[in-house]
Amino acid sequence: MSHQGGGLQGARTRRLIRQALIELVEEKGFGDVTVGDIARRALINRATFYRYYQDKYALVEEIFQEVISELPAELGPTGRISVPDRIAGWEQLFDHVDRHHRLYAALLGRRGDPSFTARLRERCVELARDRLRNVRDHDASDTGQEMPPGELELVFAANLTLGAITWWLEHHRSLPARQMAEAVVRFATQGYFGALSLDVLPPRS
Structure with a gap:
């Protein structure tokens, strides 16, 4: 489950989170990536991540739904x-x-x-x-x-x-x-x- 954040700031934050996930998967593999890793790479705190996504699996689910559409x-x-x-x-x-x-x-x-x-x-x-x-x-x-x-x-x-x-x-x-x-x-x-x-x-x- 992901939580929608509106506005340009929300869109920018989600883009940074997604970019951070991709970079980290390339570097260390999805299994070893944590929410803390994603937050640090995206230059946000964990609370901000959880404002948009329940966990990294919810993030992947949103990506999946977008590309599949x-x-x-x-x-x-x-x-x-x-x-x-x-x-x-x-x-x-x-x-x-x-x-x-x-x-x-x-x-x-x-x-x-x-x-x-x-x-x-x-x-x-x-x-x-x-x-x-x-x-x-x-x-x-x-x-x-x-x-x-x-x-x-x-x-x-x-x-x-x-x-x-x-x-x-x-x-x-x-x-x-x-x-x-x-x-x-x-x-x-x-x-x-x-x-x-x-x-x-x-x-x-």
Whole structure:
């Protein structure tokens, strides 16, 4: 739970607190960061921190909610769309990560907050399920049959998303967002063996 502080001063204080958290996670890891550490780095006292947040987990929750609120718009249109449109949607996602790269790198990294990673994975599954349901509801209306989303496939898709984002951040965003988008779409479309140009033997008769 976080407590809202209004006005320019409140916004500035929250920004300093968030910046302090990111710096400390980069330096010592989320598990070792204390409220006292955050307050000292942000040049505020502990009472001021608690005026805005119950603890460091509430702070991460607010960060999570803010960045996640951008995701649906970043993912592009739903439905059966062309490969170029899919690439454009993924490029928007990587552009979103790029805008918040330091935050994502800190919280998703090896020294970050495991709960942030878990929540983000869950949110990716939810978004994929909602988007897939829109397509399948349309298909079901044509066939008269219900077509529920496959849960395991959604988890695979979420792990692909997080894996690609994490790799990109660990490699200091060395590839353009467009190239990352193309790689993800190629992998998702062709599968592991196809993307690596590995031959798949036909089943034995």
